[in-house]
Amino acid sequence: MDKRIKLDSFDKEYNDSLNKLYGDNTELRGLKWFLDTAHRWAYRPDEHDVVILGAAVPEELVMAAGAQPHWLIGGSLGSAQWSDELVPRDTDPVSRSISGYINRPGSDYKDSLLIIPLISDSMRKIAYILKSEGRKICIVDIPPDRNDKYAAQKYSKQMKDMCSTVSAHTGVKVTKASIVSSMKIVSAARAVLRDFLEVSRGRTDIITDSARLFVQNSYYMTDSVEEWTYHVAELTREIGYYAARTVRTGKSRPAVLLCGSPVLFPNYKIPFLVHDAGLEILEAVDHTAIKTQMIYNRKMLRGSRDRLIETISAQWLKYDSSPSYIRNDNLYNNILAAVQRGDIEGAVCHILKGQIEYDFELERIESMLSEYGIPVFRLETDYQYQDVEQLRIRMEAFSEMILQNRVRRVKRVS
Numbered sequence: 022m023d024k025r026i027k028l029d030s031f032d033k034e035y036n037d038s039l040n041k042l043y044g045d046n047t048e049l050r051g052l053k054w055f056l057d058t059a060h061r062w063a064y065r066p067d068e069h070d071v072v073i074l075g076a077a078v079p080e081e082l083v084m085a086a087g088a089q090p091h092w093l094i095g096g097s098l099g100s101a102q103w104s105d106e107l108v109p110r111d112t113d114p115v116s117r118s119i120s121g122y123i124n125r126p127g128s129d130y131k132d133s134l135l136i137i138p139l140i141s142d143s144m145r146k147i148a149y150i151l152k153s154e155g156r157k158i159c160i161v162d163i164p165p166d167r168n169d170k171y172a173a174q175k176y177s178k179q180m181k182d183m184c185s186t187v188s189a190h191t192g193v194k195v196t197k198a199s200i201v202s203s204m205k206i207v208s209a210a211r212a213v214l215r216d217f218l219e220v221s222r223g224r225t226d227i228i229t230d231s232a233r234l235f236v237q238n239s240y241y242m243t244d245s246v247e248e249w250t251y252h253v254a255e256l257t258r259e260i261g262y263y264a265a266r267t268v269r270t271g272k273s274r275p276a277v278l279l280c281g282s283p284v285l286f287p288n289y290k291i292p293f294l295v296h297d298a299g300l301e302i303l304e305a306v307d308h309t310a311i312k313t314q315m316i317y318n319r320k321m322l323r324g325s326r327d328r329l330i331e332t333i334s335a336q337w338l339k340y341d342s343s344p345s346y347i348r349n350d351n352l353y354n355n356i357l358a359a360v361q362r363g364d365i366e367g368a369v370c371h372i373l374k375g376q377i378e379y380d381f382e383l384e385r386i387e388s389m390l391s392e393y394g395i396p397v398f399r400l401e402t403d404y405q406y407q408d409v410e411q412l413r414i415r416m417e418a419f420s421e422m423i424l425q426n427r428v429r430r431v432k433r434v435s
Contacts, residue, residue, distance in 0.1 A: 031099025035063050038287040045229045051256035052232060055239045058249075059286060062242035069133050071187060074119050074147070076241065076283075076309040077138040077343040078161055079333050082184050084203035084246070087193025090136075092241035093122045094309055096285025098404035100125065107150065108143075113375030114404040115285070116143035123151070130156070134190040136183065138163060140308075140345045141378065159186045163345040167338060177334040184330060197326040204333070208316045210240065210250045215313040217257040220264065223303060223364065225274065227263045230302035231292040234279075238286045240311055275366045275423040276303035278395075280356050280386070282373040283307035288404050290412075291371055298416040300367070300423070304359035306352065308343040315340050344378035356386060360393050367423045369416075372401045396422060 039056055046052050069091035071083055076094050083090045095101075095115035103121035104112075112120075123130050137148045138161040152158050161179055164172035184195045193199075214237065221233050236253065243249040277295065279302045284291050295302055321332050342351040359365065368390050372379050387397050398419040402408055 030102060031063075031097060034097060034099045035060075035287045038289050041289075041293065042229075042232050042235055046232045049228055049232070049256070049259065051252065051259045052228070052236070054252045055236055055256075058239055059235075059242050061244075063287075068129055070191060071136065072123075072130060072133045073136045073138075074123075075115075075138050075140055075144065075343070077140050077163060077341055077345065078136055078183075079180065079337050080246075081200070081203040081207045081333060082180060082195070082330065083136070083187055084206065085195050085199040086184060086187035087191040087199075088187060089244060089246075091133075093119045094241050094283075094285055095119050096238075096288050097121070098288060098406070101404055108147065111375060112143050112146075113141070114288075114373050115283070115376070116141065116147055118285075118404065120147050120150075133157065134159060134187065136161060136187075138343070138345070140343045141376070143375070157190065159183055163341070163343070164338070165345060165347050167346060167350070173335055173338055176338050177331045180330050180334045180337075181327065195326065197324075197329060200326060200329045200333075201322050204317045204322060204329070206246050206250075210246050210253075211311050211313050211316050213250050213253045213257070214240070214311050215316075217253050217260075218313070220257050220261050223276070223301075224260065224264055224269065225301050226267065226269055227260050229296065231289055231296060234284065234292055234302065234305055235286055235289075237305070237310060241309070242286075274299055274301040275420065275427065276301050276364050277423075278303065278356065278359055278365050278368040279305045279371060280307060280352070280368060281371040281379045281383075282376045283309040284371060285309065290406060290409055291369070291400065291402070294409065294413055294416050295369065297413065298420040300369075300416070300420050302369075303364055304362070306342075306355045306359055308341070308352065312337075312340045312342075344376065349378070349382050352382060353386060353389070357389060360390065360395065365393075365395055366427065367419065368395055368397045369419075370397055370399045372399060374401060374403045394426075396426070 039059060043056055071088035072091045072093060074093050080090050095118035097118050100121035101114055101117040103124050104117045107124060108117055108120050134157045135151060136159045137144060139145050148158060148160055161183060164175050166172060188195050221228050240249060277300050292302055315336050340351055342349060342355060370383055390397055
């Protein structure tokens, strides 16, 4: 496939998703800023000081070193095609997409510092390839076992080393004041996102579940966390305004939990299919979601520079739910918490081909969900669109099963 066709494929995928989100939410004025942000992210010049490959890095430490991180977290079939000559075709779609963005026709990352969290074997290989190409890289090797008595110490040292590397690259010294400032900025963003998810929960009459997921994803596309925080707060107020004036009567669409491999913009075929099948994504749990539990309190903002880095490291090691870990307890606990909030009638476990780390977790997740009487639909796919109709048939069958379960419950009660 030549470069022009690959660019056309990327353009179509990106614009089709943006147009559908806009068309399904035309009355929500506050959403336009997020759509514009995603469009700018896709088409602005690729010249960035510090680039993070994946989401498993404490951005507050990068910000403390004077850089607004540019995230490459995957999500595009078009960008995955730009890596055809660089990585094997069986590489998982997220890693292929990330690698493709770096090698996008016309892009220039030669002067960028690439921070690479090693959350999978694919990312280890990609880190090796990028290093062999002479790229500036900073590797973050996440301890696979949280119960290792040296895990916190090892991770804290890596964070201190990362701070030093980023600081040397930007020429900005990491200080206690700069760390406290960045901790406050990301805490505010996470608190506002928590409010947004709460206010918009179950209100698909106001904002579609795909748009709700998109707003969460958009954090990784913004040039300014503070500006993003402001607009999320404004959108939350707008949704709250409509919610206070409209009563949602009855319960229409069955509510499902979306978990497993992250669903990343612009490849939204799964949330769009969920909607088309008559279901509603009430909760989405994956490792790219901003960790809304990680809001730093005043006590955590105290101490020396190194003590603050240790605090951030401890929080990230505690709450990170990336596929880095032998036993992904945080992913499991987040799914359990979502279920315990109530209203979940089914779970769609999204597995991207090649991301077997999520399949390893599936058995105990299924076991836990069965205790709550929640059926699980394991959905394996990739970023291609050829399987959409096949997936649609299976998704509609799953939706019908949930509706039948609902009818049986009503009959038992009556």
